[in-house]
Amino acid sequence: MNELQLIKESLEGNRKSLATLINSIQEYVFNISLRFLWDRLDAEDATQEILVKVITNLGKFENKSKFKTWVYRIATNYLINFKKTDIEKVLVSFDIYAEDLKTFKGPKEYNLPDRDLLEKELKTSCTLAMLQCLNREHRVAFILGSILKLKSTIGAEVTNTSPENFRKRLEKSRKVLGGFLNTNCGVYNPKNSCRCNARVNSALKCGRIVKGNLNFADKVEFYNEEMEELGSLSGIYQNHGSFKNNIDFVGQLNELIQSKKIMQ
Structure with a gap:
């Protein structure tokens, strides 16, 4: 069944069609939210609110663009205006982040069995944290243009x-991020001394990695261990994979519908 038929039936009160429609978009809404906000709990809250906005505005979809484009526009509008996050309050500039990367609060050696998993977690966490140093307009442009390849x-419509x-925002974000990575990141530029495996202990001590409650590495649909573009800006961010979530957004939305808080 195509999206237009699902939308029509959803507006007519067909709960099954609405669930199918929400299931078709929840993954990419969650992924853009997580990349934009960094924190998984914030991303889950944002995803639910965005899906509510999609449902309550479904009757306004005029089929002048692809449904996915329309959903992305709702998502980015919401994310741009999301409350200031804890990580944004800390990483207010690339200079501050650069200084943080020079600080070690634990031994550089970490050789426990979960070393590879925690290194992946840190690599993903670190590169997504860099996005927090961009202003929100440039961050959105980078996610849409460089990661999602719109x-x-x-991207302009969204x-x-x-x-x-x-294009100017995207070019600016790429230039700034590329410059930061080239100067600081050992994955992007092997000449740099910073290595993810040397920062695992520091991240554990600071609470940026919590064993048993990882934000990224154990929750991906796929993870390319090796990638041709690993040393490129797009390659680093696309290498993260597609993030999974364990939240039953459809079930939550059904509860809201039944309580008549939405779709009135």
């Missing part, structure tokens, strides 16, 4: 700007 015409302005 064309500038679609962010309600011109293709030219979208």
Whole structure:
């Protein structure tokens, strides 16, 4: 069944069609939320709110663009205006993050059996944390253009700007991130001394990694251990894979519908 039919039936009160429609979009709504916000709990809260907005505005979808593009626009509008997160309050600039990477609060050697998993967690956590140093407009542009590979015409539609302005934001974000990685990251530039496996103990001590409650590495649909573009800006971020969540968003939304808090 195509999306337009699902939308029509959802608006007519068909709960099964609505569940199918929400299931078709919840993964990419969650993924853009997690990349934008870094914190999994914040991303789960944002995803639920975005899905509620999709449902309550479903009647306004006019099929002038792809449904996915329309959903991305709702998502990015919500994320741009999301409350300031804890990590944003700390990583207010790339200079501050660069200084943080020079600080070690634990031994550089970590050789327990979960070393590889925690190194992946730190690598993903660190590169997504870098995005928090971008202002929100540039962060959205980078996620849409460099990670999700949306064309500038679609990115412009999603962010309600011109293709030219979208390309400028994307170019600026790539330049700033690329410069930071080239100067600091040992994955991006082997000449740099910073290595993820040397920072695992520090991350554990600071609480940035919590064993048994990882944010990223054990919750991906796929993870390419080796990738041709690993030393490139896009390659590093696409190498993360697609993040999974264990939240039953459809079930939560059904509860809201039954309580008549939405779809009235």
